[in-house]
Amino acid sequence: MVYPGAVHSRFEHSLGVYWLAAQAVYILHNRHRMELDIDNFDMTTVKLAGLLHDVGHGPFSHLFENEFLPRVLDGSKWCHEQMSVRLIDHMVDEHNIDMDSGIIKRVKEMILASSSYALPKSASEKLFLYDIVANGRNGVDVDKFDYIVRDSRACGLGCNFEPNRLMEQMRVLDDEICYPAKDYLTVYKLFSARADLYRTAYTHRKVKAVELMIADALILANSYLEISSCVHEPSEYWKLDDSIIKTIEIAPDQELKEAKNLIQRIRRRDLYQFCNEYAVPRDKLEHFKNVTSKDIICSQNSSGVTLKEDDVVVSNVKIDLTRGRLNPLENIKFFQDHRSSNKFPIPDERISHLLPACYQDMIVRIYSKKPDLVPAVSDAFENFQLKTYGIKAQVHGTPEKKRPRF
Template sequence: LQRLRNVKMGSVHYVFPSATHTRFSHCLGTCHITQLVLERLKADASLDVTSEDVVCVSIAALCHDIGHGPYSHLYDGPFMAALGRKGEWTHEMGSKALLRRVFCNPKVETALREYLGGSDDERYKRNLEFIIEMISPLEKMLGPAGEWLPVGRPIAKSFLYDIVSNVHDGLDVDKFDYILRDAKMSGFGIRFNEDSLLRVINSIRVLPCPRLGIRRICFASKTADELLALSDSRHVLHARVYQHKTVILIDAMIVKAFIAAEPFLSFRNKKGENFPLSKIFEDYDVFCSIDDSVLQMISSSTHPDLEKARGYLQDIAERNLARRVAYVECSPNQNEKLRDIGKQCYKVAQHIQEQLVEESKTQGVTDDDVYVI
């Protein structure tokens, strides 16, 4: 978890200088909001929220992002996609693997057993599995015959899986924290605020969901404005911060730096085996030693093979950035038709890139000078 002190929330801080907050502070905030939600749920005795439930959900909230690589989503998103390996590994997979690794530590086990089952091995293991399940819960929790699939908690406590990572509607403590934190640190005023959050939490009820056949966390209709404000705020942050034209350009430049360094930059484990940046997750001892400082490692290197990678980072530092010459907006995730449109737009952009490079060869323009993002 301490490693996350050196893993920022992407490259936003290059454009919004005050947004230097890290995954560490986000995880702490997520855990704090989780405590507020659990207090609300515990007030309803019929839900039977136990102290073990509280500890498990709190640990899941605190550790939900420990699997993030350098520069957070940039690593398992654009970087892996650029290598043609999108989906091969995700930060959720990393978080689960690291948690299993932590749980094997004898000191950690001794401490956890005091709260999660004591000498009852079956109970203890079930609690650990519950923590891991909450990192990325199953989208369908009922099997073909209507059987309950998760093993950490019985179906009567299905609502607990909505707290950290809500796969059904996205209303979870992770989103509550990052929207409030990112807006504050980026300097953007949004409709959703701390008072909105408390009002939403205080309205929580657990009700059966006829469509899914399980009990879920629900919110009172009187908080509809607050929930709409949350959605609006998320849209504002994506449009004006996360997808800011300079942010996504710098993202692309960092990815190019990573790719340029990939054949020449490796990290050695205790056995003497070397792992390139794109495969550090194959050894979690190596993974835990890598954070955002990898950029400084590249920048400060004098190795000639890293000259190209250093060039990208130097351009970022000197603000020698490409200018946008064309922009097409679409929503490729809504349905198949729009996904096809998105693919077509990308192909058009690639064609434009090829033409620009071809027509500007006499001026020394290369593929590296034109970005399709």
């Protein structure tokens, strides 16, 4: 399974973020010893936030949160950051951990800092510490530093982003972490490397096919195993991990037969068949609505094959630089040199005309659950594009090898 920060394991990623968070806070402490007054309390909270920031992830991490839960929670909002802070409280209470309540409070604030559930910060100073692990201000944080380098290496991809260079050069100005103006393109490489990973690894079409099948298997097993009922109670939630797939696969229960068949198809590499994809035209991005299976089957022609919604899977894949259609570098502050005490933003047109004018791709990808339906699904997909845009937005037809031979 491939997902951000976990081409290896969640434990390795969390440990990597812990060490990078410790390195970052020590660098700032040594560089601004008197000015910032970073103490042991600050160092402890930043390191613990790095170690525990992802403890709330469920089985298969983002797949569980983005593909499974929205289909079983009936509109209820849920995020792994919130579960992380609830699990921290559970662990402290369950194991009678003797820890300063102020440390626990600050750690939870730091974990939620970049989410939509961010808490009011208890500190009125040293706010830059909240940007080290989960940066809600501009997205430059050690969480990305770790998984971008780690996953690029694990996938055999090149990575020209250098996190150590950024950390060694960063400064705090007016309670905000800033970077040398000469490193503007180094900061940009952080976001472009992340986008490359999403395109080539995390949302690779075969990866998404497996993810969609696992999500379907979990949904088929949900009523019997009551998987979704665990997500509201930390005392039950911590028991969920990737082994849920093995539980389904070896269970003798007839109620799990359909889910088990899907897992066995994955083992045999009998995956949902990729039919085609297209990139949403740039001028349509602002008002784009996710394409559904119903949209596709409503576009089928009278070819003799009647498609049902359950025959088609649509994956709407968004790849951006962390801020949707906006440039994330607009929120980052820079300084001229280490003698300067002024911070300022840098418009990208002042740096290079080779940087993108658009910061988001939306890719609509279609799969057929049955190999023999690939031609019909592909034709319906083409009809949908003609009906929606007046043109076929995809750049190539369905490969002939995907079409069955009779």
